[in-house]
Amino acid sequence: MKIIKTILPGILLCLLIAVPCWLLGKSLPIIGAPVFGITFGIIIGIFLSKNIYKFETGIKYTSKKLLQYSIILLGFEMNLYNIINVGSQSLYVMFFTISVSFLTAYFVGKALKLQGKMTTLIGVGTSICGGSAIAATAPVIQAKDEDVAHAISTIFLFNVIAVFIFPAIGHALGMTDIGFGMWAGTAINDTSSVVAAGASWSAVAGNNTALAFATIVKLTRTLMIVPITLVLAIYTSKNNKSMNNTSSFKFSKIFPWFVLGFLGVSIINTFLDIPVQVSHELVETGKFMITMAMAAIGLNTNLKKLIRNGFKPIFLGLCCWLAVASTSIIVQLVMKTM
Numbered sequence: 001m002k003i004i005k006t007i008l009p010g011i012l013l014c015l016l017i018a019v020p021c022w023l024l025g026k027s028l029p030i031i032g033a034p035v036f037g038i039t040f041g042i043i044i045g046i047f048l049s050k051n052i053y054k055f056e057t058g059i060k061y062t063s064k065k066l067l068q069y070s071i072i073l074l075g076f077e078m079n080l081y082n083i084i085n086v087g088s089q090s091l092y093v094m095f096f097t098i099s100v101s102f103l104t105a106y107f108v109g110k111a112l113k114l115q116g117k118m119t120t121l122i123g124v125g126t127s128i129c130g131g132s133a134i135a136a137t138a139p140v141i142q143a144k145d146e147d148v149a150h151a152i153s154t155i156f157l158f159n160v161i162a163v164f165i166f167p168a169i170g171h172a173l174g175m176t177d178i179g180f181g182m183w184a185g186t187a188i189n190d191t192s193s194v195v196a197a198g199a200s201w202s203a204v205a206g207n208n209t210a211l212a213f214a215t216i217v218k219l220t221r222t223l224m225i226v227p228i229t230l231v232l233a234i235y236t237s238k239n240n241k242s243m244n245n246t247s248s249f250k251f252s253k254i255f256p257w258f259v260l261g262f263l264g265v266s267i268i269n270t271f272l273d274i275p276v277q278v279s280h281e282l283v284e285t286g287k288f289m290i291t292m293a294m295a296a297i298g299l300n301t302n303l304k305k306l307i308r309n310g311f312k313p314i315f316l317g318l319c320c321w322l323a324v325a326s327t328s329i330i331v332q333l334v335m336k337t338m
Helices: 002-027 033-047 056-077 080-085 087-112 116-129 131-141 145-172 177-187 191-205 209-223 225-244 257-271 276-299 303-308 311-337
Strands: none
Touching: 002 033, 002 056, 002 276, 033 145, 033 276, 033 303, 056 131, 056 257, 056 276, 080 209, 080 257, 087 116, 087 177, 087 209, 087 311, 116 131, 116 145, 116 209, 116 225, 116 311, 131 145, 131 225, 131 257, 131 276, 145 177, 145 191, 145 276, 145 311, 177 191, 177 209, 177 311, 191 209, 209 225, 225 257
């Protein structure tokens, strides 16, 4: 009971912030509830700065533990049969886009002298699935809330730009419905933005081919959370051992158990006959919990520091985004000639 009383005020604060953010996100899906969550959290955190300690334990629980539980629930939108049938066509493209994104993040991040954890979050967010990937990766690499806020805001910026310019560029390049679906699914970060761009293209094309293909390709990218977080967990474990100069550091402390939960739920959703409405509501619950976690991260974010370091993450995000978008097109062109 004592523990509950300690964490409950912070959780309720994050819940109160998340509700209007969730509604705004539904009205403005291009922006999305997580971005509203971080923004509102930062603003409210300024006014509560003197009393924030009263909510600190609950805020930390929401930004760490609740965030991990939310990722597990996202597994209910995965149907592995659909991903195998359609998404397997995109695996070759994905291999190159993910590799290019991480290499770009590493070298550009070094040139900009950005912290490694921030570059990792932006690289993961660009190459895999935007906010969900950042949310899954942050606890694994023990990233600070400021790093998460930078990464989420950066990914959001290029999501919005992509929704407006990708269909126009696709038409200018003479892409087919499948070609555009592949490009959007592998090069646009967040699922809502992929759907928005695919819907825009399909509205002109007069069919839903691009929208359906882009969505499944995007969900295939989401599954890449599993191997990427496992690799990052191993790297972080070895790095911590090296820094602490000790062999007592336990890998199990940072192992992303919640990602195994995500994979397990994906398997359950594929092989058990779960009603679509039930799985949809569970996914929506997970997304709402992500909004709560983003509100918690906003409450813990230092606004002055966020503004002071604002340009470099955005430039890094731009470099990663351009690298992924161009690589996706190039690989598709090469595949056609083979």
